[in-house]
Amino acid sequence: MPTLAIQAKGLTKWFGEGSAKTTALRDVHLDTSFGEMVYIVGPSGSGKTTLLSVLSGILKPNSGSVSVEGVDIWNLTADQLADFRLHKIGFVFQDFHLFPRLNTAENVAIPLILRKNDWDESIHEASKYLEIVGLKGREHLPPVKLSGGEQQRVAIARAMIGQPDILIMDEPTASLDGDTGQSILKFVHDKILNSNRCIVVVTHDSRIYEFATRILNMEDGRLTGTEERAA
């Protein structure tokens, strides 16, 4: 039986007060296991990104709980939560959020540097991960010299260098053309997903559904359906 990676119960989240109040999550329950590549799909404004943020310890829900590997993350202090994200979760942001003033290797090495690892060792490790994502020889280039797909690979290498148990990907193909998006997700599915890792992807790009092990549909802040797939 697969081990639970994330267990969310009764998540509710709203923004604003009074007439401006908008409810983004309504009593969301969700379990994900290691070895799964779960997609959260749905129209814009359905609450996908809010759910992703709550699951990854970035946005506190108004009610409900999130356990990651058995730890109730919203009972942690701010510093403990930061450490938790640094050690347990890898993020791939929609716009990559690479640092234009750092070279590619330095960008990838950031999580290790934040873990207070030695600078040179972190850069050396980053070079290995760049090789894994197919960017060998690009270590010293600034991100702006790379194509969109290559930047996405750098972002993936940065997310993976700390060997997190959970990888969070927010609209990973939004800035990429169809072929590139597919190749990136295939790479993630084939090379990064394993039995000790859980990948949660928010997307509305149906061209990459083929790599999902499970697809969760969201509408109006609720999970409205689940589709199991044999990716």
Add this chain to the structure above:
Amino acid sequence: MKGILKLAYKLLVNDRAKFTALLVGITFAVFLMMFVTSMFMGVLNHSSSTVINIGASIWVMDPAVQTIANTIGMPDYVLDAVRSMRGVKYAVPFYSGGALVKLPDGTYQAVTVIGLDDTSLFGRPELIQGKIEDIYGENAFIVVRDAEFSKLENPHIGSELELNDHRGVIVGIASVSTSGLFGIPTLYTTYERAIQYIPNPRYTISYVLVEPKSAADTQQIKQQVAALGYLALTKDEFMRRAAEFYTYQTGMGTNILIMTVISFIVGLSISAQTFYTFILENLERFGALKAIGTRSLELVGMILFQAAFTALTGYGLGVGLCTFLIFIARQRLPSYAAMLTYTNLLLAFVMVLIITAISSYVGIRRVLQIEPFDIFRG
């Protein structure tokens, strides 16, 4: 933390345009603050040049005297009274006054004439030409070779000059550590000759120079002099009195203060605004770092490091630029009245720290306000 600071350093210096703008702002502010205050310190130093050059421990004067240049003659009994005071090792008369010298070409040049005690020659300058005993010769004067030396047509030993219809002969050329403030040459002679050559009111002693038996005697000497109706000041007190006079009673201090404040505001405006822009442009990156797992305190540390690094580099460049320009100015104007002191350096450093604190405060506030969720939302 070392790696995080290196990260902060790279984020800062690799943004060359912003980093240059920040450095220019701080450097310019430090340069202006340093330059203005060093000019002020230089002027104050030059205004006390005679006090510095003579080097007496205690100066006895009329209580109305504010600076060395504004002397009020004291009667001879003051000298006798001081000599008889407890704790006084010795006391000598000192004359300081102005005169006009008629040059060989018929033109006149104002000079400062200093009359040294005939017996001890206490406060005599260091001679670079001639012998000090020649000062006892007929009509003898020693001229100081400073920036104003050429105004006496570069005299040499044996040169003659006319001072209040008296013949004067240069018997020595001296150097002093500090030139005067008013841009006029200085002549040394004996006290008796000085009061003989220069028309004076009834009382002729400008100051009584006192050497106490020990430093501990200074206070009781001051009290005894005060009981006599006069004022005794140590060398430092006299210099401070002159400094306070120029600072508070001539408007110079106010003008310098205004210039320093303007420099500070200019520096603060440029630096704080540029730093804030730098933070704004990197806000998403700071948000991403926060999302990845950087603690708030570490982000604060990064910003403080960036601000402090820029401030200290700008401070160093500003001080260097100021020093260089003063050096260049002194090559052409040896008596150029600008002086870098620890007070200047400290003042500019404190100003830079304030600029850094304000700049980083606005940046830190902004970065702490950003929610990592905003990064997800784009």
